[in-house]
Amino acid sequence: MKNYLFILLLCLALPGCAQEYSTIKGFVKGAGLKEVTLYKTVDGSPQVYATSRVGADGSYGFLLNPEPGFYSIGEERLNFPVYLKGGEEVNIDLLETRAGLNGKNTKENKALYLWADYAADIRLKSVFFERTLSNYEDFFPEFEAYVAGLDELKNRLKSGNKAFDALLAEYVNYATDYYAVIFLYTPRTKHPEKSMRPDYYRHIVSEDKFTDDGVLQFPDGVRMLSSYVSFAQEENDLKYGDAQYTENSLSYLPDNRLKGEYLISSVFRNFKSYGQYLSAMEQYGKYLVTPSLKERAEAVGTKLYDTKPGGRAADFTYPDTGGKMVSLSDFKGKVVLVDVWATWCGPCRQQIPYLKKLEEELHGEDIVFLGVSVDESKDKQKWLDFIEKEDLKGVQLLAGGWSKITKDYKINGIPRFMVFDKQGNIVSVDAPRPSSPELKRMLETELKK
DSSP, X not given: OHHHHHHHHHHHHSTTHHHHOEEEEEEBOSSOOSEEEEEEEETTEEEEEEEEEOOTTXXXXXXXXXXXXXXXXXXXXXXXXXXXXXXXXXXXXXXXXXXXXXXXXXXXXXHHHHHHHHHHHHHHHHTSGGGSOOOHHHHHHHHHHXXXXXXXXXXXXXXXXXXXXXXXXXXXXXXXXXXXXXXXXSOOSSOOOGGGSOGGGGGSOOTTSSSSGGGGGSTTXXXXXXXXXXXHHHHTTOOTTSTTHXXXXXXXXXXXXXXXXXXXXXXXXXOOSHHHHHHHHHHHGGGOOSHHHHHHHHHHHHHHOOOOTTSBOXXXXXXXXXXXXXXXXXXXXSEEEEEEEOTTOHHHHHHHHHHHHHHHHTTTSSEEEEEEEOOOGGGHHHHHHHHHHHTOOSEEEEOOSSOHHHHHTTOOSSOEEEEEOTTSBEEESSOOOTTSHHHHHHHHHHHTO
């Protein structure tokens, strides 16, 4: 703890530092942790943000300049919520199966832990089932008692921060549904019939829920919406794999971003082939409404994509010199030679005279010469100037760095030349360079088909 306190005191001595940085510190008691992890909530899921070794005395600590929001602290399989807004001090001890505030804390975290302490046993038995033995015979009575006292507790969850208090109320509602549902889907020694469930279960599914993406602010937001959808489907006697299962699942989520999050977390991860991915993108791509959703979907496609000859080309879309978005698939019906290059690439520049000659020799044929530069977007003018200076022909696109095309086609070095046939299938993703006569012969063969 000595090094941590030295850094903390040094920071607090600097002008403005105390107002910007947050400190989280405490002791690990009985949890057996050698390292404490702080998770940041990103798109409704916890992502590792920082780690702290546990000292010989059990102490740990973090010093950070956070974005306001919910974080969680502990380890992957057992962690606890904390709310940060910047410039505060949070003192929280990690016990064997729960966390406890200790010493100076913000009003927001005091309100948060008034509820977290109240829900601790329910949360432990439902979510962290491996830490305790529980089945419906003990859980249902405890859950009913928890629900019975919840309205009175909510009236006391006041921090003075109206925005946070509204957020906390929403968190409590979603979490209560989550604890009820996830209990049913985790291993137990006994499983109840539907008729044995408390009355609360009859009111979980509602068209008033998940109408916006607010749930994604919570550490278990994606799990909350996924478990909710699974429960709703079960209530309607639909099983995973049934016809229209995905369409029906999406019908329970009025918000499009939540539809996208559900698809990525519960549908896309189960794909076994690139064909499944393409079909899903065609059908559900409209729900990938954020850059993060699109990036995660593309990562699934990249992992599944096979670059063997005869396979379907992985499409890509980038702006041309006039800013128009152009896709590889726009040229179906023609043979396409793709040149992946950059203005700073010496070997790429060496191929330009040979590429120009090849273009002249095949002029008038059903072939498109498509240049895709991996220059960064900030160097757009440099790219445009280079095209003008070198009098580059064909269609020129700017990929803006090592983006989708390089990931899908596993491109680690340039220049890279690729050939696609008239049906949009792969001929070669590592074709000979224009300086080799073999490339022209490959193109002529495809043009005759």
